[in-house]
Amino acid sequence: MDEQDAKEKIRIAIRESKYVWxxxxxxxxxxxxxxxxxxxxxxxxxxxxxxxxTNAQGRSVFTTREKYLADSAWKRLWLDAFANKIGV
Incomplete structure (x- = not known):
């Protein structure tokens, strides 16, 4: 397996995971x-x-930029909505 194929397999594993990291x-x-x-x-x-x-077990964790941005956008929207609702 070449480097490009290995990177793609890792990207897919991260993208399809329910976990961000x-x-x-x-x-x-x-x-x-x-x-x-x-x-x-x-x-x-x-x-x-x-x-x-690191995670709770002290291990390094990784993600893709796409997965991180997608998760961050959801959290940001939720936090913004919550902040507006309570008037912060």
Missing amino acids: RTPISLVRETNIPLETVLILLETSGSFLRAYR
Whole structure:
């Protein structure tokens, strides 16, 4: 499997997940791509974002720009509506 195919498999796994943020281990399990390859692609490709904080187990988590922006837009709309409702 070449690098482009591996990136696409990772993107699809993130896009189709119910979670916004994914650990490298969860992506390995889902894509059957070796951990080393997943880590290299997540860290070096401009296609993925790494969270500033780790998850509850202390593991780094990643997402795609598209998934992050889609989730952020929903949260922003909800927070704006809530803020307007209570007059903040």
